[in-house]
Amino acid sequence: MPAGSEGFAVAASTGPTMPGRPVVTGLERRYRRLLLAYPAAYRRRHGDELITTLLDAAGTDRVRPGRRDTVDLLRGGLRQRFRLPVGKAPVAVAVFAAFVFGALGAGTGSFLGWCTTPPLRVDQSAAQIAGLAIGEPYVGGFSRDDRWQLRAVKVEAVDPRYIAGWTSTSAAARFTAAGWTVEPTGPSAFTANRGTLRTWVTGPLPAAENPAGVVMWPDPSAAPVSVVIWPAEPAAVTAGVVTGWLAGAVAGWLLVAWVAYQLRGDRSWARRGTVAILAAVAVLVLFRPVLWTYLLIVTGAVLSPDRWGPPSPVYVGFIDSDAVAVPLFGLAAVAAACLTAARARPTPSHDPEDLVHS
């Protein structure tokens, strides 16, 4: 039953002929190339018999795979890469892995998105913005938020002086006059946007707006004016987070499918146990940064960006830790689990010469 209808001609024997081994034709080589769509472990298990079946079905005159066979093999290979072992547990593990690696991908996409904008430098323009907020030349220093240290640099200026007569209303008016778009966010706070810069200004409550005499600073005379400056989020960040999440989720699923196939039929409980323990360690270690990443995604999507100061970039989820090495340790556990699984060889490669000849 030859499959398909195109590509018939006299098959050429192009491969070396070995005693007891079949002649490798151009058609077989082309079929084997198509089998690269399948995972390597699957090819080891079924590759030879698949080739036999394909050649049987092709008949004697075909020299190249038909379109139907090509589509069928490519689709079958793709499906096999995503296929999980039978049962609900592998699906649950794969979904969880997609969740974890999705967070990792979203963080990576967020970082790459932020890389499309130049990092904010602490220069004369930052001092000018701080001076605009204070109403006098700013003489203090700037501090950076460590969490933003990679790309989205945030600088903060806190004038230690008591600025007599300072009000957020007058400060907002200065920003408006300088071409900024101002939006009040509290009785003594506002945000100002201009171009790709965002600024958040907070200061002491004036007495008229603080009738209860609430003391918000131990020494009212030292109540500071705080100015936070950060770059606007580039449009590429949202695209990076979405794309990164999808890529990470698919990678997580594929990884579980690959590990499961490696371990299928492997009778070494030591190996299976080692993989399970390493996976559990990875889950425990990555739990916090993954959860933190999703919280950042949700709060960034739900809350009005920039209204309450600079939003934390999503990539902060994996670096905002007492020990940045902790997520790396989790990823190392994942890599170790994969290496352990890769050593499993449930079915040896078949050599037709070892089989019963008929």
Add this chain to the structure above:
Amino acid sequence: MLVMPPMQEPTFLVLTALTGEPLHGYGILQQVTALSGGTVVLGAGTLYGALDRLTEQGLIAVEREEAVDGRLRRYYRLTDEGAGRLSVEVERLRRNANAAAAGLRRRATGNVTLPGLA
């Protein structure tokens, strides 16, 4: 009681093809085509995806392996579990077919009220 989901037609035909003697991949392809009257023509990629899954579920098993002209042929057989699963599916299909046939008979005689809905 665990309710089994309906079997897909290619799966049903592959299991049916193996109710006789053990078959290798190409033999199964031929049998499936013959059983379906030519309406189902499986590709090798689809077939081996199904064989891999059915083997994992314990419904079929590798009977033996042979080398013919230096090429590997792996023969598959239906397991007892596979036969049982196929029997359940046959009974389900028979029940549905009987219900459909009865409905058509009633329709032909003008009595279109379904049992239990009168």
